[in-house]
Amino acid sequence: xxxxxxxxxxxxxxxxxxxxxxxxxxxxxxxxxxxxxxxxxxxxxxxxxxxxxxxxxxxxxxxxxxxxxxxxxxxxxxxxxxxxxxxxxxxxxxxxxxxxxxxxxxxxxxxxxxxxxxxxxxxxxxxxxxxxxxxxxxxxxxxxxxxxxxxxxxxxxxxxxxxxxxxxxxxxxxxxxxxxxxxxxxxxxxxxxxxxxxxxxxxxxxxxxxxxxxxxxxxxxxxxxxxxxxxxxxxxxxxxxxxxxxxxxxxxxxxxxxxxxxxxxxxxxxxxxxxxxxxxxxxxxxxxxxxxxxx
Numbered sequence: 001x002x003x004x005x006x007x008x009x010x011x012x013x014x015x016x017x018x019x020x021x022x023x024x025x026x027x028x029x030x031x032x033x034x035x036x037x038x039x040x041x042x043x044x045x046x047x048x049x050x051x052x053x054x055x056x057x058x059x060x061x062x063x064x065x066x067x068x069x070x071x072x073x074x075x076x077x078x079x080x081x082x083x084x085x086x087x088x089x090x091x092x093x094x095x096x097x098x099x100x101x102x103x104x105x106x107x108x109x110x111x112x113x114x115x116x117x118x119x120x121x122x123x124x125x126x127x128x129x130x131x132x133x134x135x136x137x138x139x140x141x142x143x144x145x146x147x148x149x150x151x152x153x154x155x156x157x158x159x160x161x162x163x164x165x166x167x168x169x170x171x172x173x174x175x176x177x178x179x180x181x182x183x184x185x186x187x188x189x190x191x192x193x194x195x196x197x198x199x200x201x202x203x204x205x206x207x208x209x210x211x212x213x214x215x216x217x218x219x220x221x222x223x224x225x226x227x228x229x230x231x232x233x234x235x236x237x238x239x240x241x242x243x244x245x246x247x248x249x250x251x252x253x254x255x256x257x258x259x260x261x262x263x264x265x266x267x268x269x270x271x272x273x274x275x276x277x278x279x280x281x282x283x284x285x286x287x288x289x290x291x292x293x294x295x
Contacts, residue, residue, distance in 0.1 A: 066100050066104050067104050067107050067108055067111075070094075070098060070100060070104055070105065070108040071108045071111045071112060071140075072140075072144075073098065074089075074094070074108060074109075074112060075112060075115070075117060075140060075141070075144050076144045076147075076148065078112070078117050078118070078128050079117075079134075079141060079144040079145055079148050079150070080144070080148040080149055081149065083128050084128060085128050085129065085130040085131070086127050086128060086130075087127060087128040088125055088126070088127050089109065089118060089125075089126045089127065089128065090125070090126075091105045091106060091109065091126070094109075109126055113126075115134065115135050115138050115140065115141060116129060116133045116134045116135045116138075117129060117134055117141070119133075137227070137229070137230060139229045139230075139232065139233040139236075142154065142158065142230065142233040142234070143233060143236065146158070146233075158230065158233070158234040159234070159279075161227075161230055161234075162230070162231060162234055162279060163276075163279055165216070165224060165227055165230065165231065166212065166215070166216070166231065166275050166279065167272045167275045167276050167279075168219075168224070168272070169215055169216045169219040169221075169224055169275075170215060170219075170259055170262075170263075170268075170271040170272050170274065170275040171268040171269070171271055171272040172219035172220055172221055172224070172268070173215055173216075173218045173219045173220075173263055173271065174262060174263050174265075174266050174267055174268035174270075174271040175220070175266065175268060176218055176219070176220050178218060181214065181218045182260065182263055182264055184214060185211055185214060185215065185259075185260050185263065186260050188207045188208075188210055188211040188214070188256075189207075189211070189253070189256045189257050189260055191203065191204075191207040192204050192207045192208060192211070192248070192253055192256060193253055195207065195248065196248045196249075196250065196253055199248075201248050204248040205235065205248075208235060208252075208256075209232055209235045209236070211256060212228075212231050212232070212235060213228050213231065213232055215259070216228040216231060252278060255274055255275075255277050255278035256278065258270070258274035258277075259271055259274045259275055259278070262274055
């Protein structure tokens with residue numbers, strides 16, 4: 001775990017020491033929040049407190065208010081299995097449990113329904129849907145899985161998807177010689193270099209994320225561009241060993257620079273090769289996907 005992540009986790013633990021007042025949804029530890037006694041629902045009581053801290057951090061960073069925070073809380077509880085398939089979700093109980101209005105609950109359930117996590121039907125109500133119905137490419141679901149019990153599977157699957165998407169995107173991007181985009185990619189590599197020298201992992205990761213997103217966007221394939229959120233999510237949840245560029249290293253910086261050079265030369269093969277090498281910088285990744293063959 002990075003120093004930044006450890007600091008944030010420590011701060012979250014300190015915030016958990018007191019009871020939250022009405023409307024302070026993002027401070028609730030699941031197991032001892034106000035309202036638990038009124039509901040008497042075991043699934044609420046047994047929710048993972050560590051998962052709750054991650055949810056509060058993500059919600060706070062995104063600044064989406066009570067509605068966004070409730071989506072985070074319920075989404076993580078569903079993805080973690082605390083609220084299992086076919087579990088009924090009663091809006092009145094949720095409102096009491098988290099001390100939010102009926103409108104906030106209704107809007108949150110609509111968002112979760114759009115993600116495939118719940119379904120609402122007349123005379124049946126709102127129920128949790130099975131994993132087979134979830135939109136597993138949704139960035140929020142990717143994040144929730146990556147910080148929950150399915151973290152290892154999620155990070156492996158993300159790595160495998162990136163191995164499929166990004167080398168192709170790099171090859172295609174080499175055929176779209178837009179000078180301003182190449183300059184922007186070069187700027188990102190320069191920023192990453194300065195951040196690496198200063199030990200600034202946050203700036204490095206932000207530039208890294210923009211680099212990969214921009215590369216996919218410039219590939220000229222709208223379907224690939226639609227999948228760019230997967231790569232962004234993979235870099236965002238980079239606490240595990242199989243996400244490619246999860247740590248600032250000299251090797252990853254070199255491979256980023258080689259990709260930029262290959263694009264400038266309109267060399268699709270070199271760009272693809274450099275991307276594959278970037279995705280296998282870490283030994284853990286090599287155990288997930290095969291290294292490129294030598295021809």
